[in-house]
Amino acid sequence: MYGVGGGGGGFNAPSTTAGRRRNPGDEEEDEEEEGGEGRVLEAWERAYADERSWESLQEDESGLLRPMDTKTLVHAQYRRRLLLRSSAAAAARIQKGLIRYLYIVIDLSRAASEMDYRPSRMAVVAKHAEAFIREFFDQNPLSHVGLVTIKDGIAHRLTEIGGSPESQIKALMGKLECSGDSSLQNALELVHGYLDQVPSYGHKEVLILYSALNTFDPGDIMETITKCKKSKIRCSVIGLAAEIFICKHLCEETGGSYTVALDESHFKELLLEHAPPPPAIAEYTAANLIKMGFPQRGAEDLISICSCHKKIKSGAEGYICPRCKVNVCELPTECRTCGLTLVSSPHLARSYHHLFPVAPFDEVTPVPNRIQRGGQICFSCQQSLFNPDGQSNLHVRCPKCNQHFCLDCDIYIHESLHNCPGCESQRSIAS
Amino acid sequence: MTSAHSKLYSDDVSLVVVVVDTNPFFWAAAAAALPFADFFAHLIHFVNSILLLNHLNRVVVIAAGVSSCAYILDSSDVSPSGGVGISDTFDRASRKAEEFIAQDARATAGNGSVASANAASLLSGALSLALCYIQRIFRSGTRHPQPRILCLQGSPDGPEQYVAVMNSIFSAQRSMVPIDSCIVGTQDSAFLQQASYITGGVYFKPQELNGVSAIRRLSTWDMFVQFVCQYSARIRRSVQPAGQNSVVSCLI
Numbered sequence: 001m002y003g004v005g006g007g008g009g010g011f012n013a014p015s016t017t018a019g020r021r022r023n024p025g026d027e028e029e030d031e032e033e034e035g036g037e038g039r040v041l042e043a044w045e046r047a048y049a050d051e052r053s054w055e056s057l058q059e060d061e062s063g064l065l066r067p068m069d070t071k072t073l074v075h076a077q078y079r080r081r082l083l084l085r086s087s088a089a090a091a092a093r094i095q096k097g098l099i100r101y102l103y104i105v106i107d108l109s110r111a112a113s114e115m116d117y118r119p120s121r122m123a124v125v126a127k128h129a130e131a132f133i134r135e136f137f138d139q140n141p142l143s144h145v146g147l148v149t150i151k152d153g154i155a156h157r158l159t160e161i162g163g164s165p166e167s168q169i170k171a172l173m174g175k176l177e178c179s180g181d182s183s184l185q186n187a188l189e190l191v192h193g194y195l196d197q198v199p200s201y202g203h204k205e206v207l208i209l210y211s212a213l214n215t216f217d218p219g220d221i222m223e224t225i226t227k228c229k230k231s232k233i234r235c236s237v238i239g240l241a242a243e244i245f246i247c248k249h250l251c252e253e254t255g256g257s258y259t260v261a262l263d264e265s266h267f268k269e270l271l272l273e274h275a276p277p278p279p280a281i282a283e284y285t286a287a288n289l290i291k292m293g294f295p296q297r298g299a300e301d302l303i304s305i306c307s308c309h310k311k312i313k314s315g316a317e318g319y320i321c322p323r324c325k326v327n328v329c330e331l332p333t334e335c336r337t338c339g340l341t342l343v344s345s346p347h348l349a350r351s352y353h354h355l356f357p358v359a360p361f362d363e364v365t366p367v368p369n370r371i372q373r374g375g376q377i378c379f380s381c382q383q384s385l386f387n388p389d390g391q392s393n394l395h396v397r398c399p400k401c402n403q404h405f406c407l408d409c410d411i412y413i414h415e416s417l418h419n420c421p422g423c424e425s426q427r428s429i430a431s
Numbered sequence: 432m433t434s435a436h437s438k439l440y441s442d443d444v445s446l447v448v449v450v451v452d453t454n455p456f457f458w459a460a461a462a463a464a465l466p467f468a469d470f471f472a473h474l475i476h477f478v479n480s481i482l483l484l485n486h487l488n489r490v491v492v493i494a495a496g497v498s499s500c501a502y503i504l505d506s507s508d509v510s511p512s513g514g515v516g517i518s519d520t521f522d523r524a525s526r527k528a529e530e531f532i533a534q535d536a537r538a539t540a541g542n543g544s545v546a547s548a549n550a551a552s553l554l555s556g557a558l559s560l561a562l563c564y565i566q567r568i569f570r571s572g573t574r575h576p577q578p579r580i581l582c583l584q585g586s587p588d589g590p591e592q593y594v595a596v597m598n599s600i601f602s603a604q605r606s607m608v609p610i611d612s613c614i615v616g617t618q619d620s621a622f623l624q625q626a627s628y629i630t631g632g633v634y635f636k637p638q639e640l641n642g643v644s645a646i647r648r649l650s651t652w653d654m655f656v657q658f659v660c661q662y663s664a665r666i667r668r669s670v671q672p673a674g675q676n677s678v679v680s681c682l683i
Contacts, residue, residue: 138605346597346600346601346625346629349593349594349597349601350597350601352594352597352598353594353598356594378563379560380559380560380563380564381563381564381566381567382502382505382564382567383567408566408567408570409563409566409567412562412563412566413563416602416605416606417559417562417563417598417599417602418598418602419555419559419595419598419599420559421500421556421559421560421563424500424553424555424556424559424592424595425499425500425501425553425556425557425559425560426498426499426553426556427497427498427499427538427539427542427553
């Protein structure tokens with residue numbers, strides 16, 4: 001049995017966002033509550049003693065509290081995230097696994113009923129897991145997700161690995177009770193058994209949402225870990241309690257990431273970071289050609305039985321598999337008769353932004369009392385980049401097209417749109 | 432980033448972002464059927480009728496040229512002369528449009544990579560600008576008009592813009608902004624068919640009738656009227672023949 005490793009309490013510190021994020025030396029995701037360099041204060045204590053978070057509150061003329069301007073803070077957070085992600089991919093073109101087979105393992109042991117997350121750890125995990133599943137399918141339309149729960153020391157498979165988010169979410173919300181102990185080895189063994197059946201071009205991943213501080217295993221978990229490593233399964237863990245040595249070891253061995261959440265918003269952030277496809281590990285990837293079918297809709301007058309629901313459908317309501325001509329209701333799916341992966345071109349197009357990301361914009365420092373060249377209004381939303389009193393706000397500039405954008409457009413462009421409006425509004429000069 | 436679920440107006444208050452194709456190569460070829468100046472005049476009347484329906488309606492016109500894109504008209508701008516009215520809108524918009532077209536022509540002349548026959552307009556750039564403007568509207572508060580995008584496209588699709596156009600379409604889908612498209616030229620546009628299908632908008636291409644060419648028909652009032660309010664567009668969507676969808680699914 002492996003218990004808590006490393007030092008430090010700091011369970012779910014009530015630190016403000018400002019308090020946590022301003023620590024320059026700490027990394028956002030790792031063990032902030034850990035002992036470390038021999039300093040005296042815990043992380044949550046620092047927020048009160050050193051940073052004095054209450055001093056950032058301001059009052060207006062009538063004595064009412066003014067809402068805090070979190071815009072620059074949010075933007076700084078967002079930029080840090082962006083630069084971390086882009087620096088990882090900066091050196092060379094990094095291959096990414098777009099066809100992912102992911103098992104989410106949810107710990108429903110006694111520890112999940114702890115109330116340090118409101119209303120309980122289990123409720124918070126379920127809520128954010130639902131958001132994660134939707135985001136995952138939005139960013140990875142060709143991937144599959146399955147759910148596994150650990151309860152009473154036994155791992156159960158809740159849903160089969162599949163491509164439809166609704167059935168997963170319904171199954172998850174239906175069964176939320178926790179009891180007993182948690183067993184990491186049983187979960188890994190179960191997932192390993194299922195992921196072995198996945199085709200070789202798929203990337204096998206496990207994401208464990210772990211609330212407990214220990215694990216009760218029937219055998220040697222180190223053997224299980226080496227087995228997973230040999231099967232090229234990449235395991236990541238998000239802990240809700242403290243850092244545990246065995247989870248850290250598991251993630252290091254298999255090439256995943258281990259992060260520990262400090263509070264609910266941090267947990268959500270960490271969870272959503274697993275939605276975009278991770279860089280593929282060199283030894284794990286097999287660069288194969290994958291056969292896919294692009295079905296068309298059948299003719300109106302073609303009546304057939306669909307292969308998924310066994311009901312009579314007209315050809316125009318479903319799609320016809322190009323290889324075996326069987327009727328399927330929705331895409332993307334795998335044809336039940338011939339096993340061909342059936343997709344339509346927008347599904348593939350949803351993944352293109354992972355391959356062609358927008359370069360991060362450069363910050364333009366506001367220079368007081370001087371007219372900036374070209375920096376009067378945001379190019380994309382036409383909003384003024386100057387404060388009412390004439391000071392220029394912090395804004396950004398695209399390194400390729402030299403257009404200026406405001407902070408909100410910067411976030412929107414990089415997180416949702418994935419096109420730089422300035423670069424798209426320009427015809428590239430022929431070389 | 433999805434739109435905030437805000438308390439919207441009970442009446443039909445919309446923000447219409449019109450993306451106008453000002454490709455000079457296309458309009459030169461179509462000048463026999465309808466000169467651009469006439470088409471632009473009809474567009475201004477359409478814009479004014481939207482503004483007349485409800486004083487809270489807003490319209491933004493973005494021009495998609497061959498080498499650049501720009502904002503032509505924003506109905507919420509206060510004009511320097513302080514006048515508000517149909518002729519005032521027309522003056523401002525015409526002036527801006529002329530400046531833009533001249534500037535675009537200069538940029539195109541200096542750029543040797545543009546092949547004249549099949550030059551595509553920068554649809555991806557214009558859609559990106561439209562979506563960023565719509566995001567600004569979402570951020571502006573809890574009461575905001577219902578946004579939608581109307582594309583008036585005549586030039587053929589540029590295949591080099593595929594990834595960018597698809598990104599814009601998915602972003603519009605996430606923000607629940609319908610993209611309606613109206614084809615001014617003779618060729619169908621595969622990009623706009625996909626856009627309207629995925630975002631739940633209307634794809635419309637007028638047919639030639641009684642010897643009157645398609646483009647001339649479009650400019651008459653009764654063709655444009657279906658795009659004027661979101662409810663008429665919805666009616667149009669519901670009678671869209673199923674055949675439209677089968678065309679889209681051929682795009683692989």
